[in-house]
Amino acid sequence: MRTGYAFLVTLSLSLIQSASALFFLKDQWIGDDFFQGWNWETENDPTHGRVNYVSQAEAISKNLTYVEDDVFFMRADDWSFLNSSSRGRDSIRISSVNAYDDALFVLDLRHMPQGCSTWPAFWTLSQAGPWPNGGEIDIIEGVNLNTDNQATLHTTPMCMMPPDTLRHQAGRTITTNCDTSVNFNTGCGVSFPDSKPSYGMPFNIAGGGIFAALKWRFGIQVWFWPRDEAPPEVRDGVVKEEPLFPGFGWGSPAADFPVYPGFCDYDTHFNAHEMVFDLTFCGDWAGNAWAGSGCGGGTCENFVDNNPSAFAEAYWAINSLRVYTPLFPFP
Numbered sequence: 001m002r003t004g005y006a007f008l009v010t011l012s013l014s015l016i017q018s019a020s021a022l023f024f025l026k027d028q029w030i031g032d033d034f035f036q037g038w039n040w041e042t043e044n045d046p047t048h049g050r051v052n053y054v055s056q057a058e059a060i061s062k063n064l065t066y067v068e069d070d071v072f073f074m075r076a077d078d079w080s081f082l083n084s085s086s087r088g089r090d091s092i093r094i095s096s097v098n099a100y101d102d103a104l105f106v107l108d109l110r111h112m113p114q115g116c117s118t119w120p121a122f123w124t125l126s127q128a129g130p131w132p133n134g135g136e137i138d139i140i141e142g143v144n145l146n147t148d149n150q151a152t153l154h155t156t157p158m159c160m161m162p163p164d165t166l167r168h169q170a171g172r173t174i175t176t177n178c179d180t181s182v183n184f185n186t187g188c189g190v191s192f193p194d195s196k197p198s199y200g201m202p203f204n205i206a207g208g209g210i211f212a213a214l215k216w217r218f219g220i221q222v223w224f225w226p227r228d229e230a231p232p233e234v235r236d237g238v239v240k241e242e243p244l245f246p247g248f249g250w251g252s253p254a255a256d257f258p259v260y261p262g263f264c265d266y267d268t269h270f271n272a273h274e275m276v277f278d279l280t281f282c283g284d285w286a287g288n289a290w291a292g293s294g295c296g297g298g299t300c301e302n303f304v305d306n307n308p309s310a311f312a313e314a315y316w317a318i319n320s321l322r323v324y325t326p327l328f329p330f331p
């Protein structure tokens, strides 16, 4: 049941939102566009995965990154058996050169990496950092054979999510403390509703879908739609001169992270974010969840080393990525 207080907060927030929410297309990537404005990162995986992130040149020469019919692909090696003393399975991690304050990120995704040992993510983090200063927003994330997407915030201390009566979301709250230094950095996460194929095999069988993440001082919200259910301005994009009103007429987001004073102050915990796509294997989440994942016996690392063909579906296929920003920055 919604309390009177919640109703008033919602009402005043939506008034502020509709009054000031004019967003315009800032950056757009389709097909070959992704070869500009993104860095291919080659460092050791900070989440301890059994992965070998390769450079752009190596990714192109091994055909792990390519464009086909204007769709941008990033995949894992699905042919090599690995020596257990190697760094891990070849895969890709890219981060955007640009960072954004208030922004709406719209990703039209045809296919996401799926399968045992995989841990893909599309997320944003503070470019200034150092992590966790300035915050992290996980928009797409999951492991192994999961079928529901999870969206999660990771922040410095003193950022809590309010009770569910103050959140307007279709998904299910998992945890409410966003502080990275508690609960083994679980963050404050929301599991997307089962009624829509937001992750893994069901998502890919459906031909993918569209994620929209709004990050601004009135809250952080993530929507997901199968492509034919998405609002037209989200599905088709809008031209540069045309305004877009994020959230207006979009229905409940799957995940709602309000940033009410007293629970989580936006300016204290968030600043300009860059975007990241990565695909790791095992590590802090997929590896720790391996035993209960339904992926069979043995260790996760052994599975990665000895089953190259299991990675045939371990790829991103991106139709488009668009970032919208307000005409004027908010005060």
Ligand SMILES: *[C@@H]1O[C@H](CO)[C@@H](O)[C@H](O)[C@H]1NC(C)=O
Binding pocket: 063, 066, 068
């Ligand atoms: C890269 O892989 C894709 C998908 O398997 C294939 O269609 C394409 O021809 C390959 N490109 C090269 C240069 O081998």
Ligand SMILES: *[C@@H]1O[C@H](CO)[C@@H](O)[C@H](O)[C@H]1NC(C)=O
Binding pocket: 083, 084, 085, 086
């Ligand atoms: C694995 O790599 C180590 C170190 O490079 C090497 O000594 C060993 O012979 C390799 N094992 C196999 C099976 O290739």
